[in-house]
Amino acid sequence: MKTLQDLQKLRDEAKKRVSMREGDVRYRVLVGMATCGIAAGARPVLNALVEACAKEHYDCTVTQTGCIGMCTYEPIVEVLDQDGKKTTYIHVDAKKAVEILESHVKNGILLEAYSLQ
Amino acid sequence: MERMHVLVCAGTGCTSSLSAQVVEQIQSELVKLNLQTEVKVIKTGCFGLCQKGPIVAIHPDRVFYCHVTPADAVEIVAEHIYKGRPVKRLELTDIDEVTKEKIFNIDEIKFYAKQQRIALKNCGVINPEDIDEYIAMEGYMALGKALTTMTPQEVIDEVKKSGLRGRGGGGFPTGAKWQFAANQPKGQKYVICNADEGDPGAFMDRSILEGDPHVVLESMAIAGYAIGANHGYVYIRAEYPIAVERLEIALKQARELGLLGNNIFSSGFDFDIEIRLGAGAFVCGEETALIQSIEGKRGMPRPKPPFPAVSGVWGKPTIINNVETFANVAPILRKGSEWFASIGTEKSKGTKVFALGGKISNTGLVEVPMGTTLREVIYEIGGGCPDNKNFKAVQTGGPSGGCLTEADLDTGIDFDNLVALGSMMGSGGMIVLDEDNCMVDVARFYMDFIVDESCGKCSPCRIGTKRMLEMLTDICEGRGTAETLFELERLAHKVKDTSLCGLGQTASNPVLSTLRLFKSEYDAHVFDKKCPAHVCKNLLTYSIVAEACRKCGLCARNCPTSAITGVLGKEVYVIDPAKCIRCGACMTACRFGAVLRG
Ligand SMILES: Cc1cc2nc3c(=O)[nH]c(=O)nc-3n(C[C@H](O)[C@H](O)[C@H](O)COP(=O)(O)O)c2cc1C
Numbered sequence: 136m137k138t139l140q141d142l143q144k145l146r147d148e149a150k151k152r153v154s155m156r157e158g159d160v161r162y163r164v165l166v167g168m169a170t171c172g173i174a175a176g177a178r179p180v181l182n183a184l185v186e187a188c189a190k191e192h193y194d195c196t197v198t199q200t201g202c203i204g205m206c207t208y209e210p211i212v213e214v215l216d217q218d219g220k221k222t223t224y225i226h227v228d229a230k231k232a233v234e235i236l237e238s239h240v241k242n243g244i245l246l247e248a249y250s251l252q
Numbered sequence: 253m254e255r256m257h258v259l260v261c262a263g264t265g266c267t268s269s270l271s272a273q274v275v276e277q278i279q280s281e282l283v284k285l286n287l288q289t290e291v292k293v294i295k296t297g298c299f300g301l302c303q304k305g306p307i308v309a310i311h312p313d314r315v316f317y318c319h320v321t322p323a324d325a326v327e328i329v330a331e332h333i334y335k336g337r338p339v340k341r342l343e344l345t346d347i348d349e350v351t352k353e354k355i356f357n358i359d360e361i362k363f364y365a366k367q368q369r370i371a372l373k374n375c376g377v378i379n380p381e382d383i384d385e386y387i388a389m390e391g392y393m394a395l396g397k398a399l400t401t402m403t404p405q406e407v408i409d410e411v412k413k414s415g416l417r418g419r420g421g422g423g424f425p426t427g428a429k430w431q432f433a434a435n436q437p438k439g440q441k442y443v444i445c446n447a448d449e450g451d452p453g454a455f456m457d458r459s460i461l462e463g464d465p466h467v468v469l470e471s472m473a474i475a476g477y478a479i480g481a482n483h484g485y486v487y488i489r490a491e492y493p494i495a496v497e498r499l500e501i502a503l504k505q506a507r508e509l510g511l512l513g514n515n516i517f518s519s520g521f522d523f524d525i526e527i528r529l530g531a532g533a534f535v536c537g538e539e540t541a542l543i544q545s546i547e548g549k550r551g552m553p554r555p556k557p558p559f560p561a562v563s564g565v566w567g568k569p570t571i572i573n574n575v576e577t578f579a580n581v582a583p584i585l586r587k588g589s590e591w592f593a594s595i596g597t598e599k600s601k602g603t604k605v606f607a608l609g610g611k612i613s614n615t616g617l618v619e620v621p622m623g624t625t626l627r628e629v630i631y632e633i634g635g636g637c638p639d640n641k642n643f644k645a646v647q648t649g650g651p652s653g654g655c656l657t658e659a660d661l662d663t664g665i666d667f668d669n670l671v672a673l674g675s676m677m678g679s680g681g682m683i684v685l686d687e688d689n690c691m692v693d694v695a696r697f698y699m700d701f702i703v704d705e706s707c708g709k710c711s712p713c714r715i716g717t718k719r720m721l722e723m724l725t726d727i728c729e730g731r732g733t734a735e736t737l738f739e740l741e742r743l744a745h746k747v748k749d750t751s752l753c754g755l756g757q758t759a760s761n762p763v764l765s766t767l768r769l770f771k772s773e774y775d776a777h778v779f780d781k782k783c784p785a786h787v788c789k790n791l792l793t794y795s796i797v798a799e800a801c802r803k804c805g806l807c808a809r810n811c812p813t814s815a816i817t818g819v820l821g822k823e824v825y826v827i828d829p830a831k832c833i834r835c836g837a838c839m840t841a842c843r844f845g846a847v848l849r850g
Pocket residue numbers: 417418419420421422423424426446447448449450451534535536537538539540572573574575577578679753754755
């Protein structure tokens with residue numbers, strides 16, 4: 136490391152790896168991962184979300200939660216914004232999951248086609 | 253591809269309560285469920301809540317678990333990490349005072365809500381063995397800023413303006429100390445970090461070094477730049493093996509990245525740091541003794557002046573600062589002196605870390621803004637005395653300090669207030685005493701420590717403290733007279749006024765403070781031959797109340813010296829005071845409360 140810019144670059148890289156500990160992200164993405172969710176295919180959804188986040192650095196965290204109580208709609212993905220407003224997406228698969236990130240988390244546009252009305 | 257970080261405290265406190273096994277268990281469970289690539293386990297420094305260790309924190313969920321055993325770890329992985337259902341029974345909670353409901357949100361838990369973390373900011377958040385995580389938290393940016401955009405004098409001015417005062421006990425203004433050293437003629441100079449931490453019951457510095465070693469290294473380099481030194485020493489006791497190991501790792505990583513060594517940030521400034529291990533003598537924390545010890549000599553203080561800033565290690569200008577002092581330097585340079593000066597009281601800026609111990613529910617490490625009241629620290633953060641016992645006093649400043657009582661609880665803590673109340677800030681040990689503590693015994697405890705630790709160079713301290721210990725022992729064992737009390741006080745003042753170094757000069761403080769505040773307890777020992785707190789064994793008497801005795805003989809069977817006689821079912825039992833060793837076994841044994849302690 137020779138200059139302050141080198142350090143800044145290293146910092147920006149390193150920051151991405153610890154940001155989930157700071158709790159000040161725009162969105163929290165929750166995946167229902169109880170028995171019902173896992174049986175309906177929540178695991179590939181979770182994997183897709185985590186992978187996409189690592190690649191694109193969306194301003195969100197991905198967390199798994201327990202049974203949301205609507206087992207017939209699983210896999211379910213919930214997106215919470217900073218004001219606590221919740222959008223519930225149902226019957227999500229890996230492809231839809233990435234679309235949700237791209238549209239809702241990145242551009243702030245709800246994907247009504249996939250959401251619970 | 254990480255989606256979750258599991259932070260486990262690997263500080264000394266949690267390590268002794270098996271946190272290493274918890275880490276292993278979590279890791280092997282993760283492997284079983286094939287989660288090891290998406291869930292990362294990080295060993296951090298102290299979270300502060302040592303009483304409730306081992307602590308495990310899960311992010312991004314912000315769930316904190318306490319008292320985690322290896323068996324609990326299996327459940328946490330299976331339930332929380334795999335299925336997303338936090339294990340409520342292990343979660344750190346508080347009780348809401350109004351609704352009486354449990355609070356799970358970590359940001360609302362009182363232990364943390366009242367704290368403000370500057371020196372401990374990264375402790376319990378980053379992996380201290382990974383320089384990248386420190387850098388992610390803006391680490392080494394302050395050094396970069398100083399070297400590339402500020403002159404050494406500007407650095408000193410910034411520290412002066414911040415109002416930072418030494419956290420090692422004296423509270424000397426740090427900027428002024430640096431100026432003093434900077435003003436010495438150019439040439440070889442040194443920076444020393446004092447990590448001796450000999451005060452019994454204190455573990456602030458250890459926790460900073462274990463949790464965030466890089467902040468100390470970065471700040472030492474900044475200090476070196478400010479005063480024109482290119483060599484630093486960390487003087488640390490060998491009894492802190494975890495801290496030493498983390499420091500060594502940190503040094504290696506900083507050198508590899510060129511953040512220590514030659515021509516740092518292409519500024520032409522060179523700086524490197526060496527670790528020196530001390531054998532753990534209290535007196536070696538005193539700066540002139542510490543310098544002797546670094547030079548390989550026996551650690552004995554010498555008269556000042558010359559001050560170390562003029563003639564320190566190897567006779568060269570040297571600044572010595574405490575670990576926590578350094579932990580504030582990098583944040584000050586990064587965020588600016590105004591920010592720092594806006595926290596705290598008029599003459600004591602910033603925060604102070606305290607090691608809360610003794611009769612307190614939440615033993616641990618806390619950092620609060622200067623000016624926070626003792627009541628807030630002891631009751632709101634510390635949770636008060638356990639078992640509904642009555643608070644009696646709080647001891648600050650360790651063997652050099654004094655006691656504060658109920659009447660002082662609403663005073664804001666800062667350097668000057670504590671001195672005005674007859675105690676001192678010291679390095680940050682805060683020992684809470686309740687109704688079961690005997691104040692004479694407390695004074696004797698500290699004097700016993702001092703007698704062991706006096707280096708013996710000057711006679712007031714070497715002989716005087718020994719005599720004081722004898723007098724205190726006499727009082728505790730029932731041999732004290734009015735004259736003992738008089739002589740004790742007289743000698744205490746003499747030792748204070750005539751000792752060579754700070755150790756002897758402050759050794760009398762616990763005695764003088766308890767004599768002033770708890771004279772009635774001393775009087776009870778001397779004149780009534782009673783210890784009101786029932787601590788001093790020689791002054792205790794056990795007897796059996798005849799009316800309450802059911803003649804069951806349980807006491808006699810439990811007495812190790814056969815001091816109790818009676819006839820089962822027929823005659824009341826009696827204790828022979830000549831044979832009684834005051835162990836209290838009878839009192840514990842009796843089911844009818846017939847044994848009386850006086
Ligand atoms: C007997 C004695 C023990 C001391 N022990 C320590 C210690 O363990 N750690 C420490 O930082 N300062 C200790 N000091 C204070 C140091 O002499 C010195 O004042 C301090 O390290 C200066 O740093 P600061 O200005 O950053 O507080 C001790 C002083 C005395 C008299």
